Amino acid sequence: MAMKCIARLRSRRVVQDHLLRASNEAAVGGGCCWANLPQELLWEVLLRIEDSESSWPQRKNVVACAGVCRSWRIIIKQIVKVPQLSGKLTFPISVKQPGPKDSLLQCFIKRNRSTQTYYLYLGLTNSLLDVGKFLLAARKCRRPTCTDYIISLQAEDISKGSNAYVGRLRSNFLGTKFTVFDGQPPHTGAKIAKSRSSRLPNLKQVSPRVPSGSYPMAHISYELNTLGSRGPRRMHCSMNTIPATSIGPGGLASTQAEFSLNNVNPSQSIPIFHSKSASLENFLSGPLSYQKNGRLVLTNKAPRWHEQLQCWCLNFHGRVTVASVKNFQLVASPEDGPAGPEHEKIILQFGKVGKDLFTMDYQYPISAFQAFAICLSSFDTKIACE
Structure with a gap:
C-alpha cells in the first residue's frame, strides 16, 4: 500500500513538472499569443517603437518589448544598434560597448561620502542638475596594501559575488597605479587573474553561474605633476583590449554582445596575489612601460595658461564649473610619428561641478564601464604625485 502511494506521488510530480516546463516554454519560447503575430507586421511595429523612443525614460518601452517573448527579443536585438552607431544606451550590455563615434555621451557621477559609493548616471538633458538614467x-x-572599487549594475547590490557584478578597479599601495579588471573575458583566450580579496571575509560567495575571475583590461598610471595643485594630474591609460588602430580610418574596437554566465576555467590563470604587496606592485607596474605594443594609450590633454585667471585651464565647454586637480581630458597618444587629427579628439573628460557631483563625458572607442573605472581612479588622494 505504501509503495503504491509513493509511486502515485512520483507520477503526479512528473506530470506537474512536465506541465510547468511546457507552460514556461510557451511563454518564453514563442508560444504566447503575442508571438504569433506575422513577422512582417511585428517587425514594422517594433521598428517604429525603436525610432520613436530616442531617449530615456521613454526608451524603457523598447526594453519592455524585448521582454515579451523570445521572438520579440530576437527582433529587438536586430533592430537596436550598438552605441557606437546609434549613440544610445538601451540594454545593460550597452555599458560594456564602445560609445558613439561622432559625439561625447554626457554622463555624471554622484558621490556618497558616508558610504564610499559612487553612482554613474546618463544625462537626460543638457542641464547639470537633471535626475539622469542610472547606469553603474x-x-x-580599503585594504592594507591597496584599494578596491567594486563596480555593479545595481545600486543596492554592490559585491563581487553578485549577479550584477561587472568588474573592479584596484590600486597599488601609493594609489598612483591602477588596474581595471573585467568580470568576463573581453575576448576568446583572455587570461584570468585571481585575487585573494575574493576569499576575504564579509564577501558573498560567488554564484556558480557568475564568472569568478578578473580579466585585466586597462592600466592607469599617475605621474609627478610639475604644475602642482594648479594643474591637472598627469595620467597614462593603457587599454589592453583596444588596439591603437581603432581610432584611425576603418579602425574597430571589440564589442561585447551579451553578459557571459558561463563558468570560468580555473586552469586559465596567472599567479595568485598573496598578502605581500610586492607581487601586486609588480603586476600593476609591469604593463605600464608603454612600449610600442599596439595598445591604445590615453594621455592628458595639455592645459593652457590663462592670463586673466592666472592658472592652467582646459576647455570643457561648460561641462565643468569647479577647479580641481581631479579634472582631466584624455586623448589618444600617437604610437609612431607625429600626432594627427584623431589624436586631438577628446575621448574622455571628467570634471567637478559640485561638492559631490562630477561630469563624465566619453566616446568611442572606450565604453561607459571603462570610462567610469578611469574616473574612479581620480578620486584617491595621490600625495606622491602632487
Missing part, C-alpha cells in the same frame, strides 16, 4: 554603481573598499 561602485563601492570603495
Whole structure:
C-alpha cells in the first residue's frame, strides 16, 4: 500500500513538472499569443517603437518589448544598434560597448561620502542638475596594501559575488597605479587573474553561474605633476583590449554582445596575489612601460595658461564649473610619428561641478564601464604625485 502511494506521488510530480516546463516554454519560447503575430507586421511595429523612443525614460518601452517573448527579443536585438552607431544606451550590455563615434555621451557621477559609493548616471538633458538614467554603481573598499572599487549594475547590490557584478578597479599601495579588471573575458583566450580579496571575509560567495575571475583590461598610471595643485594630474591609460588602430580610418574596437554566465576555467590563470604587496606592485607596474605594443594609450590633454585667471585651464565647454586637480581630458597618444587629427579628439573628460557631483563625458572607442573605472581612479588622494 505504501509503495503504491509513493509511486502515485512520483507520477503526479512528473506530470506537474512536465506541465510547468511546457507552460514556461510557451511563454518564453514563442508560444504566447503575442508571438504569433506575422513577422512582417511585428517587425514594422517594433521598428517604429525603436525610432520613436530616442531617449530615456521613454526608451524603457523598447526594453519592455524585448521582454515579451523570445521572438520579440530576437527582433529587438536586430533592430537596436550598438552605441557606437546609434549613440544610445538601451540594454545593460550597452555599458560594456564602445560609445558613439561622432559625439561625447554626457554622463555624471554622484558621490556618497558616508558610504564610499559612487553612482554613474546618463544625462537626460543638457542641464547639470537633471535626475539622469542610472547606469553603474561602485563601492570603495580599503585594504592594507591597496584599494578596491567594486563596480555593479545595481545600486543596492554592490559585491563581487553578485549577479550584477561587472568588474573592479584596484590600486597599488601609493594609489598612483591602477588596474581595471573585467568580470568576463573581453575576448576568446583572455587570461584570468585571481585575487585573494575574493576569499576575504564579509564577501558573498560567488554564484556558480557568475564568472569568478578578473580579466585585466586597462592600466592607469599617475605621474609627478610639475604644475602642482594648479594643474591637472598627469595620467597614462593603457587599454589592453583596444588596439591603437581603432581610432584611425576603418579602425574597430571589440564589442561585447551579451553578459557571459558561463563558468570560468580555473586552469586559465596567472599567479595568485598573496598578502605581500610586492607581487601586486609588480603586476600593476609591469604593463605600464608603454612600449610600442599596439595598445591604445590615453594621455592628458595639455592645459593652457590663462592670463586673466592666472592658472592652467582646459576647455570643457561648460561641462565643468569647479577647479580641481581631479579634472582631466584624455586623448589618444600617437604610437609612431607625429600626432594627427584623431589624436586631438577628446575621448574622455571628467570634471567637478559640485561638492559631490562630477561630469563624465566619453566616446568611442572606450565604453561607459571603462570610462567610469578611469574616473574612479581620480578620486584617491595621490600625495606622491602632487
